[in-house]
Amino acid sequence: MSTNRYAGKGKRFAGRIYRLRVIGLGIGFFCVASVFYLLHASPWLWALLVFHGFVWPHLAYRAALAWQVPYQGERCNLMVDSMFGGLWVVAMRFNLLPCVLILAMLSMDNIAAGGMRLFLRGLVAHLAGFAIGAATLGVTFEMQSQMPTLIACMPFLVLYPLALGWATYRMSQKLALHARESERLSRTDGLTGLWNRRHWEDLLAVEFERCRTDGAPCCLLLLDLDHFKRVNDTEGHAAGDAALRSFAHFLQMTLRPGDIVGRYGGEEFAVILPGLKLVDAHPMVELLLLDLRMRTGNPDRALRCTASAGLTCYRPDMTDFTAWMMETDRCLYAAKAKGRDCVVMAGERGTFMSKPGAQESMARADSRLSL
Incomplete structure (x- = not known):
């Protein structure tokens, strides 16, 4: 020794x-x-x-x-x-x-x-x-x-x-x-303090079974920072780590207290939105992306990237939580393929639908909130 x-x-x-x-x-x-x-x-x-x-x-x-x-x-x-x-x-x-x-x-x-x-x-x-x-x-x-x-x-x-x-x-x-x-x-991500992927997936499995048993609504959100590699390459990994921590803090401050946020890997984050239907979750995600877009415009802020989002709701025909994740992942990559900085969601029957631009969604969200 x-x-x-x-x-x-x-x-x-x-x-x-x-x-x-x-x-x-x-x-x-x-x-x-x-x-x-x-x-x-x-x-x-x-x-x-x-x-x-x-x-x-x-x-x-x-x-x-x-x-x-x-x-x-x-x-x-x-x-x-x-x-x-x-x-x-x-x-x-x-x-x-x-x-x-x-x-x-x-x-x-x-x-x-x-x-x-x-x-x-x-x-x-x-x-x-x-x-x-x-x-x-x-x-x-x-x-x-x-x-x-x-x-x-x-x-x-x-x-x-x-x-x-x-x-x-x-x-x-x-x-x-x-x-x-x-x-x-062992359950948290060392950089951001969010749940790590393994524990977050365990929580998703529990939520999936709850939805299947009780019929409660729930949405799943995947977020990926746009052009994050550019931050690492031009400003260094320290700036990249700061951006990840800032984005994690942004999610915790912006989302509801009961939402379950985790770092899924790299610059990808995952959120469980219990109790929300797709029609309610979508304007909330649009507002989140708009808020992020406005914050990233300030070069003094640690938030350097916009985000692409994939959004789905639980459906009884899903075999397990991995099928739910795969569908949400497809929505996320569809959002990136559309040019990033937007949300794509899966409809009630699993068909992909891209929602309108940020300004129209913002107007709809404001009118919904005013009601």
Whole structure:
């Protein structure tokens, strides 16, 4: 694995483990200390216990951040914790309750941080701690836990699982948020923020079935920017991207809130117009093209192109939504063949009809709106 690629990864992970380590080792100190007090442990063991309980968490955090990949550094720190755990088991002479608690909590940390693989590595580190303890202290068994030890273990038994559960809950919330954001990004076009083609077609399929089931009217609109290649060739792709974003914003501001707009590909956009019949949708599209034509006349605007449009309505004889799309696509190419900057629509029986010019359509639309 290339370390340069993952440089800096894991700082948040190290921060989460740091907080858990401060709580866990701070509370665990009293578990081990209660046994040491009854066993009259040597001063160097007390000093090592104080270091591990209250100094090591801060050193471990700084050491992890000093690694090129903090995530890897923190995994090494967890192995040091596991080794200390094995040492404390021998130092406490295998006192049953605190030994089980410490080994269980350290194993939980390893599983949470790295799954079964890190758990097995932690077992090896426990054994290394056992070996160090056996070599320096010898092996003695006093497994029965006395009342002071039972009382000292209660906070560790209660508080640390709560802290671990809270940290896990917060992590799951963040993962859920990231999952929702990833899902949203997978459905939207990165340049314009509109629905991408795949998700828009899914929405069209749903709308098609709704029309078939309920008999509700619905129109489908395809738009293609005229001479868009000229913008890219003469002004650069940055200007072309700006034009696409501006056109997407123009559609969102001009169309109704319930209309479903998507970027179908390149400079082609698609719109589902629920609840509209062809006679209502056509003047609305004519007004949209006229508005666009007036805006593109200003060289200071990012909108640089007029648009050609194909418009169709749902008919019961359509086999599926792809047939609906194909018919609308044919209308769009008929509009481009007529000279662009116009709308061609399919009539009630599927015959192509080209509507009048912009001025006449504008007059009809104004008279319709005035009514």
